[in-house]
Amino acid sequence: MAIPVVYVISDSIGETAEFVAKAAASQFNSGEIEIRRIPYVSDEEHLEQVLSEASEYKAVVAYTLVVPALRQRLAEIAQEKGLIVVDVIGPMLEALGKVSKTTPRLEPGLLHKLDDEYFRKVEAIEFAVKYDDGKDPRGVLYADVVLIGISRTSKTPLCMYLAHKRLKAANIPLVPEVAPPEELFKLPPRKVIGLTIKPEILNPIRQERLKALGLASNADYASMERILHELDYAENIMKKLGCPVIDVSNKAVEETASKILQIYYRGDRNEK
Known part of the structure; x- marks a missing residue:
């Protein structure tokens, strides 16, 4: 049986999504889970290349993309290719936006700044x-x-x-x-x-x-x-x-x- 693969895609360093993926993987005893981090994905062409590669491995895709256009494009490609995707940061952005009644800055890498x-x-x-x-x-x-x-x-x-x-x-x-x-x-x-x-x-x-x-x-x-x-x-x-x-x-x-x-x-x- 092939080792499950997780692609971690980020428009910054990608440490957050990788940490979440590793924490989840630690809960499984059915062999190794390979995690591949792809940082600094900042345009649609690069995103499409990464997702095409991920589809070859039938990988799970975990992502922290804050730019709306990239998030939307990822969802479209994932649906086309039948990929399982996990939006690590999106739900939290939406929740904080609701309670604060403000719009997020949507700038990649702010945490590290x-x-x-x-x-x-x-x-x-x-x-x-x-x-x-x-x-x-x-x-x-x-x-x-x-x-x-x-x-x-x-x-x-x-x-x-x-x-x-x-x-x-x-x-x-x-x-x-x-x-x-x-x-x-x-x-x-x-x-x-x-x-x-x-x-x-x-x-x-x-x-x-x-x-x-x-x-x-x-x-x-x-x-x-x-x-x-x-x-x-x-x-x-x-x-x-x-x-x-x-x-x-x-x-x-x-x-x-x-x-x-x-x-x-x-x-x-x-x-x-």
């Missing part, structure tokens, strides 16, 4: 964590954007926010006692964005930070003299780099991130 976006986001988040707070300055060479600024200018939360927008963001703290990494000066100015803040706003923020750490709020870290010194130092570094500068005073992370994205995508170097 979404997967790609997801993995790019994960990669960007991992990048932000790895190269946070200047842990490894070599990372700035591989970043889409590098944020620089003194302590408590929202560098880390901004990098994480940008990572969710699929941008690889690194950040470098500017401290007068520590020279900036050489890698920073190798970058084109458009990839570096300076963050600054008004001293009278930063002062209470740093005091609260010290309290959270269980330290005296009058420590040098939160003194106005120290803050002004750090801001002057950072301003000089940013001028040397020639990078755009954003004042984060009283700005939500989302608002600052929006300005960073404008600079990155549009080359808008003027802080507004």
Whole structure:
């Protein structure tokens, strides 16, 4: 007795229909069932060739085609050739269309486009964590954007926010006692964005930070003299780099991130 054959036809990769076919085949103990996946069937000529071949094996045809014209043509050919066909995705599209009262986009491969976006986001988040707070300055060479600024200018939360927008963001703290990494000066100015803040706003923020750490709020870290010194130092570094500068005073992370994205995508170097 010939081994049953299943042709899996898709206008994308075809993994979904193949998985369903394998899951069904696993329920039978009457010998092997051969599954042949035919991906990227995007025109009627290719479809007709595949179905003609499938008919020679009296194969079952499982398909995930979202383009209506291809689905209709497959049904016509299958009827002509007496093929058994299984529409893997069609019933779900119809059901979701009814409950959502919307029309599906009918674009092949959307699931994998979404997967790609997801993995790019994960990669960007991992990048932000790895190269946070200047842990490894070599990372700035591989970043889409590098944020620089003194302590408590929202560098880390901004990098994480940008990572969710699929941008690889690194950040470098500017401290007068520590020279900036050489890698920073190798970058084109458009990839570096300076963050600054008004001293009278930063002062209470740093005091609260010290309290959270269980330290005296009058420590040098939160003194106005120290803050002004750090801001002057950072301003000089940013001028040397020639990078755009954003004042984060009283700005939500989302608002600052929006300005960073404008600079990155549009080359808008003027802080507004």
